Amino acid sequence: MGEVFSNLGMGFGVVFQLVQWTPAFLGGMSIPIPVNILLCLIGALVGTLVGVLPGIGTIATVAMLLPITFGLPPVGALIMLAGIYYGAQYGGSTTSILVNIPGEAGSVVTALDGFQMAKQGRAGPALAIAAIGSFFAGCVATVLIAVLGAPLTKLALAFGPAEYFSLMVLGLIFAVVLAKGSVLKAIAMIVFGLLLSMVGSDIETGASRMAFNIPELADGLGFATLAMGLFGFAEIIRNLDAGGETDRQLVQQKVTGLMPTRKDLKDSTPAILRGTALGSILGILPGGGAVIASFAAYTMEKKLSKHPEKFGSGVIEGVAAPESANNAAAQTSFIPLLTLGIPPNAVMALMVGAMTIHGIVPGPQVMQKQPELVWGMIASMWVGNLMLLIINLPLVGIWVRLLRVPYRLMFPSIVVFCSIGIYSVNNAPTDVMLAGAFGLLGYWLIKHDFEPAPLLLGMVLGPLMEENLRRALLISRGDWTVFATRPLSAVLMAISAALLVMTILPSLRKKRDEVFVESEN
Amino acid sequence: MSETPSHGPVKYIMPKWIRGPQDFVGGLAMVGIAVFALWASSDLQGMRGFSFGAGTAPRMFAYLLLGLGIAITIVGLVKHGEHITTYAWRGPLFVSLAILSFAASIRPMGLIFSAFTSFLISAMGTPETKWKQTIIVGICLTTFCSLLFPYALGLPLQMWPKFMIR
Numbered sequence: 001m002g003e004v005f006s007n008l009g010m011g012f013g014v015v016f017q018l019v020q021w022t023p024a025f026l027g028g029m030s031i032p033i034p035v036n037i038l039l040c041l042i043g044a045l046v047g048t049l050v051g052v053l054p055g056i057g058t059i060a061t062v063a064m065l066l067p068i069t070f071g072l073p074p075v076g077a078l079i080m081l082a083g084i085y086y087g088a089q090y091g092g093s094t095t096s097i098l099v100n101i102p103g104e105a106g107s108v109v110t111a112l113d114g115f116q117m118a119k120q121g122r123a124g125p126a127l128a129i130a131a132i133g134s135f136f137a138g139c140v141a142t143v144l145i146a147v148l149g150a151p152l153t154k155l156a157l158a159f160g161p162a163e164y165f166s167l168m169v170l171g172l173i174f175a176v177v178l179a180k181g182s183v184l185k186a187i188a189m190i191v192f193g194l195l196l197s198m199v200g201s202d203i204e205t206g207a208s209r210m211a212f213n214i215p216e217l218a219d220g221l222g223f224a225t226l227a228m229g230l231f232g233f234a235e236i237i238r239n240l241d242a243g244g245e246t247d248r249q250l251v252q253q254k255v256t257g258l259m260p261t262r263k264d265l266k267d268s269t270p271a272i273l274r275g276t277a278l279g280s281i282l283g284i285l286p287g288g289g290a291v292i293a294s295f296a297a298y299t300m301e302k303k304l305s306k307h308p309e310k311f312g313s314g315v316i317e318g319v320a321a322p323e324s325a326n327n328a329a330a331q332t333s334f335i336p337l338l339t340l341g342i343p344p345n346a347v348m349a350l351m352v353g354a355m356t357i358h359g360i361v362p363g364p365q366v367m368q369k370q371p372e373l374v375w376g377m378i379a380s381m382w383v384g385n386l387m388l389l390i391i392n393l394p395l396v397g398i399w400v401r402l403l404r405v406p407y408r409l410m411f412p413s414i415v416v417f418c419s420i421g422i423y424s425v426n427n428a429p430t431d432v433m434l435a436g437a438f439g440l441l442g443y444w445l446i447k448h449d450f451e452p453a454p455l456l457l458g459m460v461l462g463p464l465m466e467e468n469l470r471r472a473l474l475i476s477r478g479d480w481t482v483f484a485t486r487p488l489s490a491v492l493m494a495i496s497a498a499l500l501v502m503t504i505l506p507s508l509r510k511k512r513d514e515v516f517v518e519s520e521n
Numbered sequence: 522m523s524e525t526p527s528h529g530p531v532k533y534i535m536p537k538w539i540r541g542p543q544d545f546v547g548g549l550a551m552v553g554i555a556v557f558a559l560w561a562s563s564d565l566q567g568m569r570g571f572s573f574g575a576g577t578a579p580r581m582f583a584y585l586l587l588g589l590g591i592a593i594t595i596v597g598l599v600k601h602g603e604h605i606t607t608y609a610w611r612g613p614l615f616v617s618l619a620i621l622s623f624a625a626s627i628r629p630m631g632l633i634f635s636a637f638t639s640f641l642i643s644a645m646g647t648p649e650t651k652w653k654q655t656i657i658v659g660i661c662l663t664t665f666c667s668l669l670f671p672y673a674l675g676l677p678l679q680m681w682p683k684f685m686i687r
Contacts, residue, residue, distance in 0.1 A: 067670075067674075067676075068669075068674055070674070070676070071674045071675045071676060182544075182593075182596075184589060184592055184593050184596065185544075185547070185593060187589055188551050188586060188589040188590065188593060191582055191585045191586045191589060192551070192554065192586060194582045195554070195555075195558050195579065195582045195583060195586060198562075198578060198579040198582065202565075202575035204573075204575075205566070205574070205575045207565060207566070207575035209562060209565055209575055209576070209579055210558065210561040210562055210579060212561070233616065233620070236612075236616060237609075237612050237613050237616050240609065240611070240612030240613075240616070240646050240647055241608075241609040241612055406649075407647075407649075408644070408647050408649045408650050408651070408655070409654065409655065409658045411616075411643065411646065411647070412619070412639075412640045412641075412643040412644040412646075412655070412658075412659070412662075413640070413658070413662050415616055415619050415620065415639065415640070415643040416619075416623070416636050416639055416640045416643070416662060416663075416666065417662075417666065419619075419620055419623040419624075419636075419639060420623075420632070420636060420666055420670055420678075423623070423624075423627055423678075424670060424674075424676045424678060427677070429624040429625065429627055429628055430624070432620060432623055432624040432627070433620065433621065433624045435620070436616075436617050436620035436621065436624070439616070439617070439620070440613060440617060443608075443613060444550075447605070447606060447608065448543055448544075448546065448547035448550070448605075449543060449544075449547070449603065450547060462582075466573075466578040469573075469578070470572070470573045470578075473571060473572070473573065474571070474572055474573075477571055478570065478571020478572075479571075
C-alpha cells in the first residue's frame with residue numbers, strides 16, 4: 001500500500017511541478033508556472049471545445065489535436081493528450097444531452113434520457129449529474145490504476161514473446177466481440193490494419209515491404225496520417241453526405257438551474273456506483289473501452305430498475321450510469337497500455353502513436369525506467385477530472401453557443417486544421433495526400449458498414465504481433481505448439497477461442513445485438 | 522437539403538440473387554485488397570528454416586484477409602442484407618480537392634496561401650455555403666492557424682510564398 005502512495009505522490013509531484021519562467025521584459029525576475037497543470041487544463045478545454053462540435057467523436061478529436069502536442073516534452077504532451085481525451089468525452093456527452101447528437105459512440109445512450117431531460121427543461125441537472133458521475137468514476141479509476149499498475153507490471157515482465165502474442169490475440173478477439181455489427185467484418189478490419197502496418201521496412205532484415213519504391217512509404221504508413229484520414233476526413237465527408245444541418249434540434253431554452261435536486265442525487269447515487277464498477281472492469285479488458293461500458297451500464301440499470309418502462313423518457317439514472325461507466329472505462333483502459341504496452345482500444349492506440357512519436361515504447365519497461373512519466377500521467381488523470389468538473393459546468397453556456405456554429409463553416413476549418421496538422425508531423429506533402437486517400441477509404445468503409453476503429457487497433461498492434469510471433473517461433477525452433485504448451489499463453493489462447501466460439505453461437509449473438517440495438521430506437 | 526439524396530437504396534443495379542449487396546461488394550473489395558497485397562509482397566523472402574522472412578507475415582495476413590473477404594462475400598450472397606447506399610459526389614470531391622490543393626501548394630506557396638485556398642475549395646463541398654461569411658471565417662481561421670502552429674506551437678512552417686521571401 002505504501003508503494004501506491006509514494007508512487008502517486010511522485011505523480012502529483014510531476015503534475016504540480018513548477019517551472020521558473022524568466023521573461024526578458026521583467027528584467028531577470030522569474031515567475032513559477034505550473035506547466036503541467038496548465039497543459040492539462042488547456043488539453044481538457046480544447047478537447048471539450050472540439051468534442052462538443054457535433055459529429056466529431058473522441059477518436060477524431062484526439063487524432064486531430066495530436067499535432068498540437070508534438071512540440072512539448074513527452075510528459076507534458078501525454079498529460080495534455082489525456083486531458084484532451086477526457087475533455088472530448090465530456091464534450092460528447094454535452095452534445096448528446098443538449099442536441100441529441102452524440103459526438104461519439106460512447107455517449108449514444110446518454111442521449112436517450114439526457115435529451116429527454118433537456119426537453120423538459122432539466123438540461124442543467126442532467127449535465128451536472130453527468131459531470132459528477134464522471135468525476136466520481138474518474139477518482140475510483142485513478143486509484144484503481146495506481147493499485148493495479150505495479151503488480152501488473154511485474155506480471156508483464158514474466159511474459160515471454162509467446163505470452164505477448166497470445167495476449168494481443170486475446171485483445172483483438174475482445175475488440176471483435178465488443179464491436180458493433182458483423183463479427184466477420186470486424187475481424188477483416190483488424191487484419192486489414194495488420195496488413196497496412198506491414199508497409200515499410202522489415203524490422204529484422206530491413207527489406208522494404210510493399211513500399212513500391214516510394215520514399216515516403218519506406219518508413220511505413222504514418223500513424224497520425226492514417227488516424228486523421230480515417231477519422232478526421234472520413235467523418236467530414238460522411239457528415240456532408242448526411243446534409244449537415246438537417247437533424248439538429250437544438251434545445252432553445254436557456255440552461256438554467258444547474259443544481260440537481262436532492263431526489264436526483266438520491267436516484268443517481270446507486271446508478272453512479274454501479275456504472276463506475278461495471279465501467280472499471282470493462283475498461284481493463286482488452287478490446288473494451290468507453291463505448292461498450294456505457295451501453296452495458298445503461299442496459300444493466302434498466303434491468304435493475306423498478307420502473308424500466310420510464311427509461312427513455314428522461315430519467316436521471318439513464319444519464320448517471322452510462323456517463324460514470326464510460327469515464328471509468330476511459331481511464332482504466334490506460335491500465336493495459338501502461339503496464340503491458342498493449343492498447344486495448346482505438347483511442348489507446350492513438351496514445352501509443354503519440355508515445356512512439358516522442359520516442360517512448362510503451363510497456364513494462366517504461367513503468368520502471370521512466371516512473372515519473374507514467375505516474376505523472378496517472379496523477380494528471382485525477383487532476384483532469386477535477387478540472388472538467390470545475391470548468392465545464394460554468395462554461396455550459398459557451399458550449400451551447402458553439403453548437404450553433406453552422407456545419408458549412410465548421411467543416412472547411414476542420415479540413416484545413418487537419419491538413420496543417422498532418423503536414424507538420426513530417427513536413428511532407430505526401431502525408432497530406434495519403435491522409436486524403438485514407439479519408440476516402442474511411443468513407444467507403446462506413447458506407448459498407450465496416451468499422452474503422454478495429455483497423456486502427458490492428459495497425460498499431462501489427463508490428464508488435466509480428467515481432468513477438470517471430471521471436472516466439474525462433475525460441476521454440478519453429479514449433480507452433482509453443483502457444484499451447486506454455487501455460488500462460490495456453491490460457492490466453494483458450495479464452496480467445498472460447499470468446500470467438502461464443503460470439504458465433506446464435507443465442508449469444510442475439511444478446512450481443514440486443515445491447516447495441518438500444519441505441520438505434 | 523443537398524441535391525444528393527443520402528439514404529435512398531440503389532435498386533436494380535445488382536442482380537436479384539445477391540441478397541446482401543453491401544456485404545457482397547464489401548467482401549469482394551477485401552478480396553481485392555488481399556490479392557493486391559499478395560502481389561505486392563510476392564518479391565519478399567519467405568521462411569528460412571524456422572525463422573520468418575520479410576515476406577512471411579505480410580503474406581500470412583494477406584491470406585487471412587483473403588479468406589475473410591471470401592467469407593463476407595458468401596454472406597452477402599446468401600443472407601438478406603443492406604442495399605448499397607448512394608455515394609454523394611460533392612462532399613468527397615471538394616474535400617479531396619481541398620486536401621490535394623493544400624498538399625500541392627504548401628511547399629511553394631507557404632501556409633497562409635494554401636490554408637486559405639483549401640478552406641475556400643472545401644467550402645464548395647456543400648451547397649449551403651454563403652460566400653461572404655465563408656470568406657470572413659476563412660480569413661479568421663488562416664490568421665488563427667498561422668499564429669497557432671508556427672508561434673504558439675513552435676513548428677517550423679513556412680508562412681509566405683517562396684518567391685516573396687527571396
